[in-house]
Amino acid sequence: MTLILPIEQIEExxxxxxxxxxxxxxxxxxxGFNVPAAICVTSDAYDRYVSSTGIRERILMEIHRKAFxxxxxxxxxxxxxxxxxxxxxxxxxxxxxxxLGDNIAKCFGEKPSAxxxxxxxxxxxxxxxxxxxxxxxxxxxxxxxxEHVIKVWASLWSDAALxxxxxxxLDPEKSTMAVVIQEMxxxxxxxxxxxRSPVDPSQAVIExxxxxxxxxxxxxxxxxxxxxxxxxxxxxxxTQPKRDLWVVPAKEGATLENLPSPMAMHAPLKEGEVYAVYxxxxxxxxxxxxxxxxxxxxxKEILYLLQSRPITTEKGDxxxxxxxxxxxxxxxxxxxxxxxxxxxxxxxxxxxxxASLLEAENLDDFSLHELISEMERRSRVHQKWVEIYxxxxxxxxxxxxxxxxxxxxxxxxxxxxxxxxxxxATEMESLKRNRLLEELAQDVREKSELRKLLETxxxxxxxxxxxxxxDRFVSNYGQLICPDPSLNACRIHMCxxxxxxxAAKTTARAxxxxxxLTDSFLFRFEGKKREDAAEMLDLARASYRLRDDxxxxxxRIESALDQAVALxxxxxxxxxxxxxxxxxxxxxIAVVKKKVYVPHSTVxxxxxxxxxxxxxxxxxxxxxxxxxxxxxARIVSNVLDLAEFQAGEILVCDAVDPSMTFxxxxxxxxxxxxxxxxxxxxIIAREYGLPCVTGVPDATTLIQTGNRxxxxxxxxxxxxxxxxx
Amino acid sequence: xxNRAGLIxxxxxxxxxxxxxVLSTHNTGQPYASLVSFAATPDLMQxxxxxxxxxxxxxNLTSDFRAAMLVDNRSxxxxxxxxxxxxxxxxVVGEVSGTERDEALTLYLEKHPYLKDFVHSxxxxxxxxxVRTYFLVRRFQNVVEIHxxx
Numbered sequence: 001m002t003l004i005l006p007i008e009q010i011e012e013x014x015x016x017x018x019x020x021x022x023x024x025x026x027x028x029x030x031x032g033f034n035v036p037a038a039i040c041v042t043s044d045a046y047d048r049y050v051s052s053t054g055i056r057e058r059i060l061m062e063i064h065r066k067a068f069x070x071x072x073x074x075x076x077x078x079x080x081x082x083x084x085x086x087x088x089x090x091x092x093x094x095x096x097x098x099x100l101g102d103n104i105a106k107c108f109g110e111k112p113s114a115x116x117x118x119x120x121x122x123x124x125x126x127x128x129x130x131x132x133x134x135x136x137x138x139x140x141x142x143x144x145x146x147e148h149v150i151k152v153w154a155s156l157w158s159d160a161a162l163x164x165x166x167x168x169x170l171d172p173e174k175s176t177m178a179v180v181i182q183e184m185x186x187x188x189x190x191x192x193x194x195x196r197s198p199v200d201p202s203q204a205v206i207e208x209x210x211x212x213x214x215x216x217x218x219x220x221x222x223x224x225x226x227x228x229x230x231x232x233x234x235x236x237x238x239t240q241p242k243r244d245l246w247v248v249p250a251k252e253g254a255t256l257e258n259l260p261s262p263m264a265m266h267a268p269l270k271e272g273e274v275y276a277v278y279x280x281x282x283x284x285x286x287x288x289x290x291x292x293x294x295x296x297x298x299x300k301e302i303l304y305l306l307q308s309r310p311i312t313t314e315k316g317d318x319x320x321x322x323x324x325x326x327x328x329x330x331x332x333x334x335x336x337x338x339x340x341x342x343x344x345x346x347x348x349x350x351x352x353x354x355a356s357l358l359e360a361e362n363l364d365d366f367s368l369h370e371l372i373s374e375m376e377r378r379s380r381v382h383q384k385w386v387e388i389y390x391x392x393x394x395x396x397x398x399x400x401x402x403x404x405x406x407x408x409x410x411x412x413x414x415x416x417x418x419x420x421x422x423x424x425a426t427e428m429e430s431l432k433r434n435r436l437l438e439e440l441a442q443d444v445r446e447k448s449e450l451r452k453l454l455e456t457x458x459x460x461x462x463x464x465x466x467x468x469x470x471d472r473f474v475s476n477y478g479q480l481i482c483p484d485p486s487l488n489a490c491r492i493h494m495c496x497x498x499x500x501x502x503a504a505k506t507t508a509r510a511x512x513x514x515x516x517l518t519d520s521f522l523f524r525f526e527g528k529k530r531e532d533a534a535e536m537l538d539l540a541r542a543s544y545r546l547r548d549d550x551x552x553x554x555x556r557i558e559s560a561l562d563q564a565v566a567l568x569x570x571x572x573x574x575x576x577x578x579x580x581x582x583x584x585x586x587x588x589i590a591v592v593k594k595k596v597y598v599p600h601s602t603v604x605x606x607x608x609x610x611x612x613x614x615x616x617x618x619x620x621x622x623x624x625x626x627x628x629x630x631x632x633a634r635i636v637s638n639v640l641d642l643a644e645f646q647a648g649e650i651l652v653c654d655a656v657d658p659s660m661t662f663x664x665x666x667x668x669x670x671x672x673x674x675x676x677x678x679x680x681x682x683i684i685a686r687e688y689g690l691p692c693v694t695g696v697p698d699a700t701t702l703i704q705t706g707n708r709x710x711x712x713x714x715x716x717x718x719x720x721x722x723x724x725x
Numbered sequence: 726x727x728n729r730a731g732l733i734x735x736x737x738x739x740x741x742x743x744x745x746x747v748l749s750t751h752n753t754g755q756p757y758a759s760l761v762s763f764a765a766t767p768d769l770m771q772x773x774x775x776x777x778x779x780x781x782x783x784x785n786l787t788s789d790f791r792a793a794m795l796v797d798n799r800s801x802x803x804x805x806x807x808x809x810x811x812x813x814x815x816x817v818v819g820e821v822s823g824t825e826r827d828e829a830l831t832l833y834l835e836k837h838p839y840l841k842d843f844v845h846s847x848x849x850x851x852x853x854x855x856v857r858t859y860f861l862v863r864r865f866q867n868v869v870e871i872h873x874x875x
Contacts, residue, residue, distance in 0.1 A: 057803045064807040064864055173804075611874060614729055617860065618868035717866050 003045040003096070004103045007038045007180075017042040019118030019178040024288070024308050031287050033280075033305045038182035039107050043120055045100060046153050046177045053090045059083050059157060063172060065620055065716070066695065073159065074676030075622050075695045077401060078417075080159040081677075085408050085416035087154035092146065100149070104181065105142040112138045112184035112249065115148040116307070117155060119177045121170065132161045133177070137214055138184055138249045145181060151409070152179045185304045186249050187297030189268040191216060191223060193281035196230060196291040196311060203236065204228045206277050208268045211246035213295055213306070214254050220334055221245045221256070224267045226274050233278040240267060255528070269298075276303055284308045333536060336399045340542055343396055347388060348546075351553045354381060358560035368571050372588055375564035379592040382561045385554055393550045399543025400678055403536055410524045410533075417677055422517050422537060423544035424687060429552040430661040431687060433477050438665065440470060441501035451502060454495045459488075470494065482639065496643055497662060504647030507665050507688045544683065551680050555657060565592060616702045616720060622675050623716035625685035625692030630710045630721075631668040633703045636660055650711055652703050656681030664688055669711035671718050673699045685713075693718050732869060733769075736861060739798055739810055740765035740772075744837070748774065749793040750785035757785055763794065764836040766829070770873055772814055772854040773821065773833045775844045783850060790817045794854055807865055816857040816873075820850055829853065 002017070010018055010026035018026070022040040029035050050056035062079045071079075092100070117133035134155035136148045155161065156177045165172055191208030207216060207223035215221030222241035229236055243264045247254045269277065277296055280303060284292040288310065295306040358378060366374055400423055407419035443466055444451050453462050462470075470491065474482075478490035518537070525533045572585050634649040636642060645651070645663040653660060655674040664670070664684050668691075672681040675695020685692030691713030699718070703709060708721035748761045759782045761774040772794055776783050786792060797811035821829045830851065834841055844851055859871040 054803075057806060060804060061807045061865060065866075066864065612729075612733070613872040613874075614732070615870040615872065616868075617870045618866060620864060620867045715866070 001044045001048070002042055003048070003099050005040045005042060006107070007035075007040065010040060014042070016120050017044055017178060019043070019120045019180075020309060021116060021118035021307055022178055022180045023118075025180065025182075028284065028287070028305060028308060033284070033287075034303065035305050036183040036185050037107070038180050039103065040118065041100060041149055041179040041181065043176040043178045045096065046179075048096055049092060049150075049153065052093050052096070055086050055090055058086055060173060063157075063162070065622070066697070068166060070695075070697050072675045072695065073163065074679065076162055077159040078622055078675075078677045080157055080162060081401075081404055081408070082416045083157040084154045084405070085413070087150050088408060088412050089414065092150070097146065101142050101146055104145050108142075108145065108181065108183065110140055112140050112186065113145055114180075114182045114184050114306075115139050115145060115152055116180045116182060117152045117177060118180045119156060119175070121175075132158065132164055134158075136253070137212060138186070138253050140252065144252065149179050149181070153177050182306070184249075185297050185299045185306070187212065187299040187304065190295070190297035190306075191268070191277065193277050193294045193296065194291070194311060195281045195285040195294070197227065198311070200227075202230055204230045204233070204278060204281065206269075206274055206281075208277075209246060210243075210259055210263055210268050211248045212254050213247075213297060215245065215247035215256060217295075218332060220332055221247060224269070226269075228274070228278055233275050233282075235271065235274060238267070273298065273303075280305055333402065333532075333539070336396065336402065336539055336543070339392060339396050340399070340539055343392055343546065344542065347392060348549070348553065351385060351388075351550075351557070354385070355553055355556035355560065358557060363564060363567050368568070368575055368585070371564065371568050371571060372585055375561070375568050375592055376588065378557075378561040378564050382557050385557055389550060389554055393546060396543050397547055397678055399539045400547070403540030403543075406533065406536055407521060411521060418517070419540075420544075420677065420683075420686060422514060422521065423541050424514065428545050428683075428687070429549040430684065433552075434661065434665055436469075436473055437498070437662065438501065440466075440473065441498050444498050444502035451499065454499060457492055457495070459491060470498075493643060497645075497666075500645070500647055501666060504666060507667075507690060544678070547678060547680060547683060551657065555659065559659075561592075565589060619693075619696045619699070619702065619718040619720070621671070621693040621696035621699075621716045621718065622677070623713055624672075624677055624679075624682035624694040625670065625690055625713045627669070627689065627691030627713045628710070629669040629691045629713075630708065633671070633705060633707045633709045634667075635700050635703065635705045636663075637700065650709055652699055652705075652709075653681070654700050655679070656684060664690070669713065670694075671696055671699050671703065671709070671711060673697065732861065732871070735810065735863075736812060736859060736871070737765075737769065739796060739812060740769065743796050743798060746772070746774075747795040748782060749795070750782050751789060752781070752785045753788070757781060761794075762837045762840060763796070764833045766832065769859075770856060771829075772856060773829055773852070774854070775833070775840065775849050775851050777846070777848050778850050779848065786818045786852070790819060792816070792818045792854055811862045813860040813862075814854060814856045814858070815860070816855045818852050818854050821853045826851065 005014060005018060007022065007026040007029050010023060015023045018040045022038070025035055025038055050059070062083055065079070066075075091097070114135065114137045116135040119133055134152050136151065139145050139148050156175055162172060165175065189208060189210055190213035191206060192213070194205040197203040197205045206226045206228065209216045209221045209223045216223045224241060224243070225239040227236045228234060244259055245256055246259045247256050280296060281292060281294045284294050284305065288308070291311045292308045293311050294308045297304050297306055358381070361374070363371060363374065403423070404417075404419045407413075407422070408416055411418070413419075444454060450463065450466065453459070459467060471487065474487065474490045474494055478494060482490040482493045521537070522530055522533055568585070568589055572589070629650065631648050631650045633652045634641070634645055636645065636651055636653045639659055642659060642663055645666060647666045648668045649666075650669045650671060651660065651663065651667040652671045654672070656670065656672055657680070661684050665688060670681050670685045670690055670692040672679070672692070672694045673696055674681070676682065679694060682692055682694050691711045693711055693713055693716050696718055703718070703720060710719040710721065712719070744762055745760050746763045748759045750757050750759070759780075761776065763772050763774045765772050792815075794814045795811060796814070797809055799805040799809040799811075830844065833844065833851070843849055856873050858873065861869045861871060
């Protein structure tokens with residue numbers, strides 16, 4: 001077992017254990033290219049680490065928890081976060097640590113290093129994992145390098161890498177990782193060169209930035225870009241960017257800063273230097289006998305080759321190769337900040353305005369013809385917001401995810417989802433609403449006279465201040481939960497919930513020491529990094545809050561559409577004068593109803609057949625809210641089911657939507673088909689400290705209302721007992 | 726659960742591929758477990774096995790015919806935790822006799838030809854577990870009950 005190999009000692013036979021990147025560097029070094037000194041921590045070291053610590057099997061248990069095809073991407077992300085935390089919280093066993101540490105200290109001492117992934121199997125002509133596994137720059141000291149080696153190992157199991165590996169048909173059980181530790185060349189200019197342009201095969205492309213390459217690779221610094229004639233190296237065009245940022249070495253790692261203005265006046269490369277980079281890339285192509293994607297840097301006018309890999313088949317040639325999509329799963333901090341501004345300043349206010357305008361319209365004033373047209377208009381409005389939801393709101397959820405990774409990297413908590421406690425520092429729309437509802441329920445609980453009046457629907461004798469509060473609540477939120485939009489019907493509907501809340505001991509929101517956790521997180525950083533961490537936390541809180549609020553606002557628009565559809569159907573059946581247009585109106589209503597999203601299960605099989613009787617006894621999902629509870633299940637598919645909801649029941653649904661959160665304080669736990677820690681149901685469950693399991697395939701068909709079920713929110717298991725009905 | 730035909734295939738394959746299973750009996754409340762060679766009938770309704778009449782398990786079954794059998798495909802590797810499948814069959818045990826005995830014996834000996842002398846010995850009882858329910862466990866924690874027609 002060879003744990004470490006200096007690049008000068010790497011031979012062809014070592015390729016399976018050093019990976020493509022290390023092997024390419026070794027080849028270039030031997031061929032006389034100017035590459036920085038490096039060593040490779042082989043995949044043997046990775047294998048020893050995961051075997052001796054038991055992590056290997058823990059990973060496999062995570063990714064085999066459910067069939068891969070049943071896992072949503074959000075569940076993959078959660079699994080990936082848990083796996084990453086296993087690495088971060090599991091130190092290297094002593095003998096391995098000593099063997100690696102001694103070699104690393106001998107080779108690098110206090111010199112800055114780059115720690116890069118080199119997974120065997122990556123960077124072939126057909127598949128490139130570039131960007132999917134982690135690399136770190138400017139790492140100093142033996143212990144820091146070792147810590148970053150573990151982080152690179154963990155990146156083998158990122159959600160993007162897992163999904164991409166699945167697309168390529170690679171077996172995750174055979175995945176392994178080597179790591180290149182390379183002497184860091186703190187260049188003043190850096191870039192990439194493509195020997196052959198993905199767009200025009202007769203051209204080569206060179207991109208360059210000031211400072212370190214990291215800003216170019218992760219997309220935060222826009223590069224100068226040259227197109228060259230591939231055959232001659234003649235410059236065909238030069239595109240100049242705004243040139244305002246650069247990435248420079250910090251005490252540890254690198255930092256993004258404003259580019260000093262004298263430098264911003266000039267392109268990072270002179271014409272002769274562009275040609276020198278072109279020659280370097282073409283020499284690499286000649287050596288490897290295939291077009292290369294080369295990373296390089298200039299340090300004191302000397303050109304270094306940092307790494308070289310084959311250009312993968314151009315996009316479009318290989319069906320299904322969509323690495324760029326997987327890379328897009330990770331959003332940069334700056335990208336998220338821009339998205340936040342757009343959402344908070346523009347989209348949410350516009351969404352609220354749109355919902356309020358729809359709610360203010362009195363549909364009773366419309367003729368049947370006008371009502372049908374209005375229903376279609378509402379359908380278009382709804383469709384527009386659904387598209388915006390997917391385009392802008394869903395990606396913004398990455399804010400909470402990015403923070404989760406930063407928190408875990410800094411804190412190494414035993415619970416990989418501890419970071420979510422910090423996100424709940426601001427009140428979400430649904431919790432505000434539930435608080436108002438609880439205040440009303442408290443009045444009913446304390447005043448028996450009031451309770452009797454509500455039970456008999458005698459609103460005329462209800463204390464006016466209470467009635468005003470109730471009506472205000474109904475007017476603000478009633479449409480989300482009441483199938484009949486009239487005030488009286490909504491009052492009755494809401495009173496049913498209020499009376500049950502008053503009779504039961506509802507769940508109060510969980511209390512946590514958020515300030516203490518926040519301080520403990522922030523004090524792990526110093527100076528500018530602490531400011532960045534605080535800003536990241538603020539963005540993550542906005543992201544977390546929005547995952548709830550956007551559902552509420554979209555729910556209001558959807559409910560305005562539902563009302564128009566329901567009223568149109570009712571009027572059509574009652575209006576005999578409309579008989580001549582009956583077919584046309586019915587068709588138009590059907591078209592609109594088809595467009596409204598109705599959650600449905602993927603399987604509609606019955607659970608009995610002629611021979612065998614199948615009963616699911618124990619279902620595996622994802623742990624989304626810690627706790628253990630047993631109680632009768634209540635399948636909730638629509639608002640009518642909510643009216644039946646009793647205190648202590650377990651809410652079982654396809655996906656928790658805004659109307660369902662009314663009954664969450666009454667419920668004992670939540671089971672949801674849709675999976676993920678950052679979905680609406682999981683967020684609300686954590687807020688109330690309720691046991692919650694998400695990602696349970698076919699939950700609403702395998703569990704029946706009245707089944708006695710146990711929700712194990714620690715392990716993500718639902719056990720189905722016997723009927724209580 | 727979304728592919729019941731697939732589950733039956735998996736169960737059939739498991740029962741065919743494994744030669745031995747653990748038989749659980751009890752004697753006045755004291756549980757007892759034994760390793761036995763078994764074979765499943767094609768309709769999965771019965772699990773056949775043999776034992777001598779002087780054994781503890783036979784005595785236990787004589788006093789209470791309720792029993793359970795555990796069949797699994799573990800390989801004694803770490804990966805069994807996520808990849809192994811196990812099924813527990815519960816039901817009642819009785820001797821195979823009459824017209825069904827010849828057919829059942831053929832089936833049993835096709836799988837265990839080396840037990841020919843053993844099962845034909847007068848001291849051996851050829852038994853069947855009439856399965857009421859299979860409890861199939863996959864992926865460490867996923868449990869499906871398959872109830873057999875009475």
